Amino acid sequence: MRTADIRSRFLDHFTARGHTPVPSAPLPTPDPTLLFVNAGMVPFKPYLTGEVPAPWPRATSVQKCVRTLDIEEVGRTTRHGSFFQMAGNFSFGDYFKEEAIALAWELSTTPVADGGYGLDPARIWVTVHHTDTEARALWRRTAGLPDARIVDRGDEDNFWSMGVPGPCGPSSELYYDRGPAFGPEGGPAVDEDRFMEFWNLVFMQDERGEGHGKSGYPILGELPHRNIDTGLGLERMATLLQDKPNLYEIDETRPVLDAAAELTGTRYGSDAAADVRLRVVADHVRTALMLLADGVSPTNEGRGYVLRRMLRRAVRSVRQLGYPDPALPALLPVARDLMACGYPEVAESFPRIAEQAYAEEEAFRATLQQGTTVLDTAVAKVRAEGGTALPGAQAFQLHDTYGFPIDLTLEMAAEQGVEVDRAGFTALMEDQRERARADARARKSGGTGDTSALPAVLDASGPTEWLAWEKLTTRATVRAVLGAEGPLPVATAGQLATVVLDRTPFYAESGGQAADAGHLTGASVEAEVVDVQRPLPGLVVHRVRVLAGELAPGDEVEATVDPEWRLGARQAHSGTHVLHAALRQVLGPAALQSGSYNRPGHLRLDFPWRGALTPAARSEVEEAANQALRRDLPVGVRWMPLAEARELGALALFDETYGEEVRVVEIGGPWSRELCGGTHVAHTSQIGVIALTGEASVGAGMRRLEAAVGIEGFGYLARERDLAAQLAQQLGAPRAELPERISGLLDRLKATERENARLRQDAVAARAARLAREATDTGPALVVTATTDEGAEAARALATAVRDALPAGRPGVVAVGSGTGGRAVVVTAVTETAPAAGLAADALVKRLLGGRGGGSARTAQGGGLAADHLAGVLEGLPGLVVETAEEGT
Structure with a gap:
C-alpha cells in the first residue's frame, strides 16, 4: 500500500465518522518555543489547551513535521527520520477513551478491501499507563486483547504533557510485531525494533502544576473538558504495510536512495557505512525539499541553519561515497516527483526550490574547495614538524572561518594519515557557545549582567517615570548602578554599567522600535547611553558607557536623548505605519503586518503573502507610500478603551497583550489606524522619503519588505542614480537602454561559456x-x-x-x-x-x-x-x- 493511500484511508475513515478534515499547517510555526511543527497536535494546541474555542467538536489531519533533535541518528536506526507525516484525530470535549480506542482499532484491523490497513490483530500489542485501569479494560472489551499484550508502563513512556503547567494525561500506544527476524520476543518493553510503535493515543484528562521532567509535578485535578489527541506515523505505517526493514526504504524515500546509489556507483546493502550515508541522503533531500517548499531559506541561524545543515549533510554524504560533482540536480527532482502527489506546492514552487538548493550546494562546494586547501597546508605543516595530530585550534578555525564541518576535517585528515585534537576542538567550541549564551543572556536582560538585584530596585524605588512621548531631556536621580556581578558603589571611566533612573526620556526598545541613544551628564560624570530595555514591567534600565568621571547611586544627572537619533527613529516608525497602510491599499487586507523592526534610517516589515511581489506591485506599494508623504497627512495619537479601538478598526499587532485603555496612532484618520506605543512624526512629510531596498521570503507564506527612510532614503536613491550613470558611461548607452544592453551582454557571456565548456x-x-x-x-x-x-x-x-x-x-x-x-x-x-x-x-x-x-x-x-x-x-x-x-x- 503506497503512502498516499495510507494518508487518504486515514482521512476518509475519520471524515466518515464526523471529523472535520483540516489541511496540514506549514512547517515553520509561529510558536516561539519551536522552530518547526514537530507533532501533529501543534496546530491544534490553542484548542486543546482551551485558549481558543475549537471551531469543530472533532477534527482529523495529516500534518507535516520536522524533528532535528535526533539528526545524528538519521540513517543509523530504523526509526529516526527528520521529516515525517503525522496523521491524527482530535476530540475537543466530544468523545473520549472508549471511542478513540475503538476508532484506532477499527482502522488498524479492518481488511484492506474494506478501506482499512488490514493489520493482523494477533500481532498488535498496546501499552497503557500503569494507573490507567480504564484503558486496559477498554482494550480487553473493545479489541479482545489478552492481558499479556497490554503492557503497563510508567510516566516516561505513557504519560503526556507539554512540559509546562496545563493539560496532561495518560497515553496508550499501539505496536506491531514484525517477527523474529527483527529481534527477540517479549513485547515493546523488550525490543522496539521488532515491536514497532505506529499509533499513540493521548487522553487529556488532568491539569498539571509546576515541575520538571516527566513526573516531577503535581496533578491539580481533572480538566473541565477532556480531549483526545492521537498520532499515527505515516512513514512507520508504510514501513509495516510495504514490508520494509526501515522507513528509508518506503515508496516516498527509497527512489531518492536509489538515485544516490546510482549516482555514486554504490550498491545499497553491500557496505554498512555506505548504507548509512545513502539513508542520510534520502532523508535529508526530502526534508530539505519540504522546508524549501514552505518558504525556509538556507541561512546561518534558526530555521535557515537547520535547512543549511540538512543540505550540507546530504551533499557531504554523497561526496563521502566518491561523487564530487553537484548531486542535488539529480536527486531533488526525484523527491519532488514523490511528494507532489500529497503536496502539489512542491511541484508548483520547484523552480524557486531548485534555485535555492542548487545555489547552496555550489556555495558549499566552494567552502569545501577553500577549506581543503587550508587543511592540506595545515596537515603538511604538522607532518613536516614530525607531528601526528592537527591542533584543535586549526580544526576550530576551519569550522569557524570556513564553515568546514568537523567530521569532514576528521575524515580528510585521516586520509592523509593525521589525527585531529578533537578534545581541543570541543573545548574551543564550548567556549564559543558559552560566549554566545552569555551574549544572549545579556541581550535578553538589556545587557544588565546579574539581574537578580532588579526586583529589589523596583520594590524600593517604584516604577520608572517614563517621559519618552513628551520630552527629549529631563533631570533625573540615579537609583541603582549594576555591573556584571551585581550592584556597584560607583562606575568609573571606561566601565559599562546598567543604570536605573527615577525618570527617563529614553525610549526602551519595544514594538519593533530600536532604543534611543544619548547621554547622561552630571557634576562629575559624562556617560553614553548605548541601549535601553524593560527587563521588568514598569522598570526601564539604561546600558551606559562611562566616558569621564564617576557615576554612583544618588547622583543627579541630565538625561538627554540624541535629537537626531530620535528624529530618525520617529521617521522610521511612522514610515513603517505608512508602508503597512500602502501595502494593504495595494494588496488588500490580507497583507497584515506580522512583525517589524525600525531604527533611524531603516525599516523592515513582515507580512503574510504567497510568492514574491512582482516589480509592478513593489513599485505601486512604494508609490502609494510616498504619495501619503506628499499629501502631508496628519499623525495623531488618541487613548481610548480597547473595545472602542476595535470598533474603529484599529489594527492590533504582534499578538501583544493590551490593557483596557490603549494608545491608537492614526495617520490620515482611518487610512492608517494601529495600536502602538512608539514615537512618531507629526506629519507624514517629515518622513522625507521611503525607498524600498529589498523584498524576500522569511518563511512559509511570509515576505519581508525593507526600506531606507529619511536622509538615508535620499542617500540610497542618490547611490542608485550614480550607479546607473556609471553603467551608462561604461556601456556607452542611455540609462533607459541599460536593462536591454546588460541582458544582451549576459546572453553573449553565457553563449561563450557554453562554447568554452x-x-x-x-x-x-x-x-x-x-x-x-x-x-x-x-x-x-x-x-x-x-x-x-x-x-x-x-x-x-x-x-x-x-x-x-x-x-x-x-x-x-x-x-x-x-x-x-x-x-x-x-x-x-x-x-x-x-x-x-x-x-x-x-x-x-x-x-x-x-x-x-x-x-x-x-x-x-x-x-x-x-x-x-x-x-x-x-x-x-x-x-x-x-x-x-x-x-x-
Whole structure:
C-alpha cells in the first residue's frame, strides 16, 4: 500500500465518522518555543489547551513535521527520520477513551478491501499507563486483547504533557510485531525494533502544576473538558504495510536512495557505512525539499541553519561515497516527483526550490574547495614538524572561518594519515557557545549582567517615570548602578554599567522600535547611553558607557536623548505605519503586518503573502507610500478603551497583550489606524522619503519588505542614480537602454561559456581517445596513467572519459593525477569487468597512496601526496595492477 493511500484511508475513515478534515499547517510555526511543527497536535494546541474555542467538536489531519533533535541518528536506526507525516484525530470535549480506542482499532484491523490497513490483530500489542485501569479494560472489551499484550508502563513512556503547567494525561500506544527476524520476543518493553510503535493515543484528562521532567509535578485535578489527541506515523505505517526493514526504504524515500546509489556507483546493502550515508541522503533531500517548499531559506541561524545543515549533510554524504560533482540536480527532482502527489506546492514552487538548493550546494562546494586547501597546508605543516595530530585550534578555525564541518576535517585528515585534537576542538567550541549564551543572556536582560538585584530596585524605588512621548531631556536621580556581578558603589571611566533612573526620556526598545541613544551628564560624570530595555514591567534600565568621571547611586544627572537619533527613529516608525497602510491599499487586507523592526534610517516589515511581489506591485506599494508623504497627512495619537479601538478598526499587532485603555496612532484618520506605543512624526512629510531596498521570503507564506527612510532614503536613491550613470558611461548607452544592453551582454557571456565548456569536453574526449589507444597491456589489464594541471574535478573527468574509451570486455585501469599548490590528488577509474578480476578502484587508490583515499569499486580518489612524488606514484601503477591481479588468483 503506497503512502498516499495510507494518508487518504486515514482521512476518509475519520471524515466518515464526523471529523472535520483540516489541511496540514506549514512547517515553520509561529510558536516561539519551536522552530518547526514537530507533532501533529501543534496546530491544534490553542484548542486543546482551551485558549481558543475549537471551531469543530472533532477534527482529523495529516500534518507535516520536522524533528532535528535526533539528526545524528538519521540513517543509523530504523526509526529516526527528520521529516515525517503525522496523521491524527482530535476530540475537543466530544468523545473520549472508549471511542478513540475503538476508532484506532477499527482502522488498524479492518481488511484492506474494506478501506482499512488490514493489520493482523494477533500481532498488535498496546501499552497503557500503569494507573490507567480504564484503558486496559477498554482494550480487553473493545479489541479482545489478552492481558499479556497490554503492557503497563510508567510516566516516561505513557504519560503526556507539554512540559509546562496545563493539560496532561495518560497515553496508550499501539505496536506491531514484525517477527523474529527483527529481534527477540517479549513485547515493546523488550525490543522496539521488532515491536514497532505506529499509533499513540493521548487522553487529556488532568491539569498539571509546576515541575520538571516527566513526573516531577503535581496533578491539580481533572480538566473541565477532556480531549483526545492521537498520532499515527505515516512513514512507520508504510514501513509495516510495504514490508520494509526501515522507513528509508518506503515508496516516498527509497527512489531518492536509489538515485544516490546510482549516482555514486554504490550498491545499497553491500557496505554498512555506505548504507548509512545513502539513508542520510534520502532523508535529508526530502526534508530539505519540504522546508524549501514552505518558504525556509538556507541561512546561518534558526530555521535557515537547520535547512543549511540538512543540505550540507546530504551533499557531504554523497561526496563521502566518491561523487564530487553537484548531486542535488539529480536527486531533488526525484523527491519532488514523490511528494507532489500529497503536496502539489512542491511541484508548483520547484523552480524557486531548485534555485535555492542548487545555489547552496555550489556555495558549499566552494567552502569545501577553500577549506581543503587550508587543511592540506595545515596537515603538511604538522607532518613536516614530525607531528601526528592537527591542533584543535586549526580544526576550530576551519569550522569557524570556513564553515568546514568537523567530521569532514576528521575524515580528510585521516586520509592523509593525521589525527585531529578533537578534545581541543570541543573545548574551543564550548567556549564559543558559552560566549554566545552569555551574549544572549545579556541581550535578553538589556545587557544588565546579574539581574537578580532588579526586583529589589523596583520594590524600593517604584516604577520608572517614563517621559519618552513628551520630552527629549529631563533631570533625573540615579537609583541603582549594576555591573556584571551585581550592584556597584560607583562606575568609573571606561566601565559599562546598567543604570536605573527615577525618570527617563529614553525610549526602551519595544514594538519593533530600536532604543534611543544619548547621554547622561552630571557634576562629575559624562556617560553614553548605548541601549535601553524593560527587563521588568514598569522598570526601564539604561546600558551606559562611562566616558569621564564617576557615576554612583544618588547622583543627579541630565538625561538627554540624541535629537537626531530620535528624529530618525520617529521617521522610521511612522514610515513603517505608512508602508503597512500602502501595502494593504495595494494588496488588500490580507497583507497584515506580522512583525517589524525600525531604527533611524531603516525599516523592515513582515507580512503574510504567497510568492514574491512582482516589480509592478513593489513599485505601486512604494508609490502609494510616498504619495501619503506628499499629501502631508496628519499623525495623531488618541487613548481610548480597547473595545472602542476595535470598533474603529484599529489594527492590533504582534499578538501583544493590551490593557483596557490603549494608545491608537492614526495617520490620515482611518487610512492608517494601529495600536502602538512608539514615537512618531507629526506629519507624514517629515518622513522625507521611503525607498524600498529589498523584498524576500522569511518563511512559509511570509515576505519581508525593507526600506531606507529619511536622509538615508535620499542617500540610497542618490547611490542608485550614480550607479546607473556609471553603467551608462561604461556601456556607452542611455540609462533607459541599460536593462536591454546588460541582458544582451549576459546572453553573449553565457553563449561563450557554453562554447568554452563544449571545447573543453571535446578536448578531454580527444585526449581520452588517444590515451586509450596508447594503453599499456600488462596482461591482466589495460593500464593508462596521465596528469592534468586543472585540479581534482578535471582529473576525475579525464579518468572516467579514458575508462569509457577503453575496449569493452577487457579489464582496464586508469589513474589520473593532478598536482596544485604543492599537493596532489589521484583519481582511479576501472572498467566494468575490472572489479571481478580483483581490480577495484578504491582498493587500488589506497594501495597507490598508502591508505589515503576512498570511493567506489568503479571510481575512487585519494590525496595527501606531495606534488613532486606524483610521477613516481603513477609509474608504479602497471606493476601494482599485475601484483594485485596475481594476489586474486
